[in-house]
Amino acid sequence: TGVTEIRSGFNAIKANIQARDPIRTLSILSHPHSLHKVKSSDKCCIIHKLFNFYMDKVFKHCQTEDSYVNRKISSIANSFLSIKRKLEQCHKQNKCLCGQESTEKFKQILVNYEGLNITSAAIKSLGELDILLDWMEKSH
Amino acid sequence: EDALLPAPQNISILSTNMRHFLTWSPVTIQGETVRYSVEFQGEYEREYANESWIPICECSLITATMCNITEDISATVAYNLRVRADIGARRSEWGTLKGFFNRITTSLTPPLMKVIADGYHLLVDLEDMGPAFQFYVLYWKKGQESRMQQKMVKDVSSTVHLDTMEAGPDYCVKAQTYVETINRSSTFSQTQCVRAQGGRSMWL
Amino acid sequence: SGELYCSLPNPRNVHFESINMKNVLHWSAPEGTGDGVLYKVKYSVYGIGKWIRKPECRKINRTWCDLSSETADYEEQYYASVKAFLNGMCSDWMETTRFNPLTDTKIDPPTVNVSSTEKSISIILTAPEKWKRSPGGESVSLLQVYPGLQYNVSVLNKKTKKRWFFSISNNTLVVPWLEPGTSYCVSAQIHVTTPLLRSGFSKEYCIATLKDKTA
Numbered sequence: 001t002g003v004t005e006i007r008s009g010f011n012a013i014k015a016n017i018q019a020r021d022p023i024r025t026l027s028i029l030s031h032p033h034s035l036h037k038v039k040s041s042d043k044c045c046i047i048h049k050l051f052n053f054y055m056d057k058v059f060k061h062c063q064t065e066d067s068y069v070n071r072k073i074s075s076i077a078n079s080f081l082s083i084k085r086k087l088e089q090c091h092k093q094n095k096c097l098c099g100q101e102s103t104e105k106f107k108q109i110l111v112n113y114e115g116l117n118i119t120s121a122a123i124k125s126l127g128e129l130d131i132l133l134d135w136m137e138k139s140h
Numbered sequence: 141e142d143a144l145l146p147a148p149q150n151i152s153i154l155s156t157n158m159r160h161f162l163t164w165s166p167v168t169i170q171g172e173t174v175r176y177s178v179e180f181q182g183e184y185e186r187e188y189a190n191e192s193w194i195p196i197c198e199c200s201l202i203t204a205t206m207c208n209i210t211e212d213i214s215a216t217v218a219y220n221l222r223v224r225a226d227i228g229a230r231r232s233e234w235g236t237l238k239g240f241f242n243r244i245t246t247s248l249t250p251p252l253m254k255v256i257a258d259g260y261h262l263l264v265d266l267e268d269m270g271p272a273f274q275f276y277v278l279y280w281k282k283g284q285e286s287r288m289q290q291k292m293v294k295d296v297s298s299t300v301h302l303d304t305m306e307a308g309p310d311y312c313v314k315a316q317t318y319v320e321t322i323n324r325s326s327t328f329s330q331t332q333c334v335r336a337q338g339g340r341s342m343w344l
Numbered sequence: 345s346g347e348l349y350c351s352l353p354n355p356r357n358v359h360f361e362s363i364n365m366k367n368v369l370h371w372s373a374p375e376g377t378g379d380g381v382l383y384k385v386k387y388s389v390y391g392i393g394k395w396i397r398k399p400e401c402r403k404i405n406r407t408w409c410d411l412s413s414e415t416a417d418y419e420e421q422y423y424a425s426v427k428a429f430l431n432g433m434c435s436d437w438m439e440t441t442r443f444n445p446l447t448d449t450k451i452d453p454p455t456v457n458v459s460s461t462e463k464s465i466s467i468i469l470t471a472p473e474k475w476k477r478s479p480g481g482e483s484v485s486l487l488q489v490y491p492g493l494q495y496n497v498s499v500l501n502k503k504t505k506k507r508w509f510f511s512i513s514n515n516t517l518v519v520p521w522l523e524p525g526t527s528y529c530v531s532a533q534i535h536v537t538t539p540l541l542r543s544g545f546s547k548e549y550c551i552a553t554l555k556d557k558t559a
Contacts, residue, residue: 005214005321007539011447018442024423027391036419060189067197071212074194078182078215127442130539131421134446137538138491258506260521294511295496295535301508304521 002083003133009076010129013069018127020064021120028112028125033105035135042102044090049098049106050132051084054125057113061122073126145169145225145232148176148205153221153237155246158272158319162199162207164235167225175201175226179234180209183217193222201226216322218242248317248326251275255313257334262303262311266296274318276325277302282310282333292318305336352435353377355426359440360411362449364486366475367415369401369424370408374435382429385409390421390442403429412475418445418489447539451486453546454495454515454532462524462554469495469515469532490536498545502527511535524556 029035029050038046059077064070090096113121150165167174178199185192199207213219218240225232252267266275279302280288293300305311312333317326353374361370373381385401388394401409415422422443428435457468471493474484487493497510497517503526510517522528529550534543 002215002321004538004540009214015441023393024388024390025393030420031391034419055184055188059184067195071194071196074180074182074185075212075214077184077188078217081182081184081187082216130444130447134419134444134539258501258504258508259523261508263508295509298498298507298509301499301510301519 002079003136006076006079006083006129007133009072009079010133013072014127014130016064016066016069017062017123021124021127023116023120023124026112026115026124027128027131028109028121029128029131031112033108035105035131036138038105038135039099039101041097042099042105044087044096045098045102046106047136048087048090048096049102050109051080051087053106053109053113054080054129055084058122058125061118062126076129145174145227145230147233147235148223148225149235151221151223151235151237153241155241155243157249157269157317158210158243158246158322159208160210160213160241160243160246162209162221162223162237164205164223166205167232169227172227173203175203176205176207176223177201177226178207178209178221178223180212181220181222182215183219184215186220193220199223213241213243216242216244244322244324246319246322248319248324250326250329251315251317253313253315253329253332255332255334256299257305257311257336260304260307260336261301262305262313262334262336263299263301264293264313264315265299266293266315268296269317272319272321274320275315276318277313277315278328279303279311279313282312307336310335350434350436352381352428352430352433354435354438355383355407355428356438358424358426358438360415360422360424360443360448362443362445364452364472364475365412365416365418365445365449365489366410367412367443367445367449368408368410369426369440371426371438373407374428377428377430379405380430381405383407383409384427384429385411385424386437387411387414387422387424390423395425413477415443415445416475416477421445446489447541449541451534451536451541451543453543454534456530456532456546456549458528458530458549458551460528460551460553462556463522464518464520465499465522465528465530465551465553467497467517467519467530467532469497469517471515471534486534490541492537494535494537496533496535496545498531498533500529500548502529502550522553524553527552 148164154161178196179193181193222234222236224234254265256263275293277291278288310333312331314328314331316328356372358371382403385398386395425437425439427437452472454469459466471485471487494513500507529548531545531548533545
């Protein structure tokens with residue numbers, strides 16, 4: 001349910017945010033490893049890590065000069081936080097174990113992120129939110 | 141130096157059916173037009189963004205003492221809200237809402253509902269309350285409350301078909317709203333009963 | 345080839361038009377250029393970024409290019425770009441926004457099959473198929489692409505002019521207890537909740553219930 005709200009918040013600023021990302025040759029989330037190749041057993045762990053990634057490393061570096069965009073980013077970030085709280089309950093009950101493969105995949109995402117300066121990496125990550133949502137919803 | 145304007149008082153939230161309004165008492169200065177500006181701060185801003193505040197531009201330098209904050213209260217987390225007054229260059233301190241506001245506390249009213257018997261078919265018209273709302277519709281043969289049936293309705297753009305009816309007995313219907321994002325429901329609407337009879341509608 | 349003098353006005357409004365994931369690049373001719381303009385097209389997979397030329401859309405004078413085959417993997421996202429040529433001059437490459445086939449496609453209404461008995465009508469709905477490379481190619485229903493796909497069905501009693509509305513997840517609906525010898529018109533719409541996609545309503549398919557033999 002919160003994902004639907006994130007999706008509508010993102011759709012409102014998708015064109016604006018993606019237009020601020022001129023780099024076609026690099027993706028944070030989808031290359032070289034596609035999220036769609038993640039094993040279902042690793043899915044919970046990757047989602048958990050990615051939610052922390054967006055909270056800690058993405059939203060706070062996406063301030064823009066456009067107050068409407070900033071409000072939508074706040075809306076998305078607060079929805080993320082709300083879902084993250086629920087995920088933490090899974091994580092506490094050990095239902096969200098991280099295998100070797102998911103740890104490697106997430107490491108690659110951080111390498112992609114650190115390959116750019118912080119603002120570019122954050123804006124690119126925000127612009128790829130539909131990649132994350134498509135994957136999360138695919139086998140929801 | 142101009143006397144500081146008093147901060148707005150009696151700041152409160154009116155929230156019904158997921159529409160949220162911030163209200164406050166007017167600051168009155170003889171012969172002056174006082175304007176107000178509103179800002180919000182979600183849990184994310186408090187925990188991850190240095191407790192930053194975000195202005196609501198639709199409620200910047202307004203003369204009204206109410207602001208529709210629905211669009212910005214778009215997550216089920218605790219929000220802080222504040223408002224200040226301006227007259228020209230003179231500006232008050234922020235008046236802050238006492239306590240947080242979480243949309244989970246919105247009051248939910250039962251939906252307006254009209255039950256229709258069209259021949260042997262039981263139908264219901266429901267009020268369109270916006271995309272956040274779904275409806276649980278319960279219907280049963282009068283006297284057989286234990287065999288209640290339920291239908292969850294999302295799209296209410298036109299008359300919704302519930303079921304077919306046998307000729308003779310009364311069929312009763314009641315509905316409640318359900319908001320998935322806060323996982324809460326309203327109380328049930330009044331029960332309405334109808335009866336099928338040949339091809340003609342019968343109201344009871 | 346020698347670098348042409350690129351001062352030709354640019355193609356305009358370069359964008360994907362996608363229906364059931366048949367993804368066609370469209371654009372408008374550069375302003376004020378009249379006839380004789382030729383175009384070439386390239387595309388890239390977002391994140392890989394190697395621009396790939398589309399040979400079938402090289403030196404074309406039309407203002408569209410079917411990139412369905414190149415953008416068939418809906419787990420990827422894409423950019424496409426167009427360049428115009430006229431009398432030895434050329435324009436800049438003009439790009440689309442990032443194209444996500446999964447969320448940016450439009451969905452056709454379902455096909456509707458209706459049959460009737462004396463007192464009921466039976467409705468069978470079929471979701472459209474995803475675009476496929478060749479008629480003989482493997483058919484993929486959009487139901488497989490969007491697992492949350494549902495149908496909204498509207499049934500209009502032509503005599504009473506009353507319209508009923510059904511929301512169903514499976515693709516068949518039987519409406520019993522109808523009036524004999526009465527015409528009913530059915531139309532249906534596809535509704536996907538995640539991502540949020542909605543087709544238009546299909547055209548109306550009308551059928552009459554059989555006359556009451558005992559009457």
